[in-house]
Amino acid sequence: MNNTYYGKLIFELSTPGCIGYSLPENQWSGHTLEDLPANLLREGETILPEVDELTAVRHYTNMSNNNFGVDTGFYPLGSCTMKYNPKINEEMASLPGFTTLHPHQPEYTAQGALELYYNVQKSLSEIAGLHEFTLNPFAGAHGELTGLMVIRTYHEKRGDLKRTKIIVPDSAHGTNPASAAVCGLQIVEVKSTPDGTVDVEDLKPLLGDDIAGMMMTNPNTLGIFETKIPEIARLVHECGGLMYYDGANLNPMLGVCRPGDMGFDVMHINLHKTFSTPHGGGGPGSGPVGVRKGLEEYLPNPQVKRQEDGYFTLVNNPESLGSVSAFLGNFGIVIRAYAYLLSLGKEYIPMAGKLSVLNANYIKEHLKEYYKLPIDVLCKHEFVFDGLREEYGGDHHDPGHVTTLDVAKRLLDYGYHAPTIYFPLLFHEAMMIEPTETESKKTLDEFIDVMKKIALEARDQRELLKTAPHHTPVRRLDDVKAVKEPKFTYKML
Numbered sequence: 001m002n003n004t005y006y007g008k009l010i011f012e013l014s015t016p017g018c019i020g021y022s023l024p025e026n027q028w029s030g031h032t033l034e035d036l037p038a039n040l041l042r043e044g045e046t047i048l049p050e051v052d053e054l055t056a057v058r059h060y061t062n063m064s065n066n067n068f069g070v071d072t073g074f075y076p077l078g079s080c081t082m083k084y085n086p087k088i089n090e091e092m093a094s095l096p097g098f099t100t101l102h103p104h105q106p107e108y109t110a111q112g113a114l115e116l117y118y119n120v121q122k123s124l125s126e127i128a129g130l131h132e133f134t135l136n137p138f139a140g141a142h143g144e145l146t147g148l149m150v151i152r153t154y155h156e157k158r159g160d161l162k163r164t165k166i167i168v169p170d171s172a173h174g175t176n177p178a179s180a181a182v183c184g185l186q187i188v189e190v191k192s193t194p195d196g197t198v199d200v201e202d203l204k205p206l207l208g209d210d211i212a213g214m215m216m217t218n219p220n221t222l223g224i225f226e227t228k229i230p231e232i233a234r235l236v237h238e239c240g241g242l243m244y245y246d247g248a249n250l251n252p253m254l255g256v257c258r259p260g261d262m263g264f265d266v267m268h269i270n271l272h273k274t275f276s277t278p279h280g281g282g283g284p285g286s287g288p289v290g291v292r293k294g295l296e297e298y299l300p301n302p303q304v305k306r307q308e309d310g311y312f313t314l315v316n317n318p319e320s321l322g323s324v325s326a327f328l329g330n331f332g333i334v335i336r337a338y339a340y341l342l343s344l345g346k347e348y349i350p351m352a353g354k355l356s357v358l359n360a361n362y363i364k365e366h367l368k369e370y371y372k373l374p375i376d377v378l379c380k381h382e383f384v385f386d387g388l389r390e391e392y393g394g395d396h397h398d399p400g401h402v403t404t405l406d407v408a409k410r411l412l413d414y415g416y417h418a419p420t421i422y423f424p425l426l427f428h429e430a431m432m433i434e435p436t437e438t439e440s441k442k443t444l445d446e447f448i449d450v451m452k453k454i455a456l457e458a459r460d461q462r463e464l465l466k467t468a469p470h471h472t473p474v475r476r477l478d479d480v481k482a483v484k485e486p487k488f489t490y491k492m493l
């Protein structure tokens, strides 16, 4: 692709005097700039790109074409559940009755929206085996923070102020320790055994009257089902702590088992993963938090309740931890999740869980001859390879060996998004693959073929991988610099 518009910044397309709009006459003629306070008035001319409408359209369309998305190709990004977001969800969320709602309009005029919100709370409670949910948090990490605040509030209300520590497994998603730190808790790390699950013997000495609770992800970040949960939950409860479930990726559990039944007290779910709403680039998301009976009072305000007569109302509970969001969170995302829940129904929700497990195991079994599989067990929705096998260029004693990064870059050449790489930190060459339940067998087979082809290239044409990608708009970037020194504004020379 090579044209006037491609790869240019919009300022570089600017032609002085060019205009791409025509505005109607100011109908608020009574008001002039003089009505604005002096400190809000601009002092100089604004520097904006001057382009015609079509140039603006082409610029943004070209930019969007440089992006990779679930709608453009297979996206096996582990721990992110990049599944298909059905278009019907978008249609439902675009209905004018929803898009024109105002958060301050009287409750009796928003009964339908409140009912929808309430029904999602109830559906999630049923799916998770918990008593009550809030949909207020804006993301998974925000849900973690909210859930941990529930745990803190619970201890504080009992006057138990010593509990300032939270146990987090070494395999946890990075947001777990981060949210705990934001919540003012001290993090105590518990190790994993060689089979990838929480080490109960390592856990025991950590427990005491200063423990607020323990966070667990299940299936954990390696995609493995934590089989010792009943024992762990008993130990943590015996020491007075609460059990927190990171349910960001609840896919494989759907309709099969429930965190509430396993002994968890608090959890979050990512609607923008498990319940098929779009995500990427930081939002918008939704991280509902569920609690067992006895903790519901502490959930954030406002809470949506259904009265005896069927009227839905917002309640500000005095026992609540306070408020974590403006109004009711990202309502548009909740609508999408509701559309998904209703289109699958109770009947087909369990199928989503089982297919996510089948798809992951299907890929794992086909590729384990080529890529190192450090923990060779039945996985759930995802699994982790530790780079290429020795015979395919992955021998790490060889200084020029082919790395996970090389494989990830080469995948881009074949039109696939890379898996999650170098996470979790338990292996040097981690490559975390999550196909999700929405991919067809054909897509999985094609991906498997490409991964095999790359392994053969790694063995026979190492340089090809070392210099990949060859066919993308940009090649190997300094990812760290891009994150640490992002440039959001255009500097005129």
Ligand SMILES: *Cc1c(COP(=O)(O)O)cnc(C)c1O
Pocket (backbone or CB within 6 Å): 079, 080, 139, 140, 141, 142, 173, 175, 176, 217, 246, 248, 249, 270, 285, 287
């Ligand atoms: C994605 C994820 C999170 C964080 O969710 P965000 O919405 O990105 O904040 C937390 N835990 C796990 C296991 C996840 O996969």
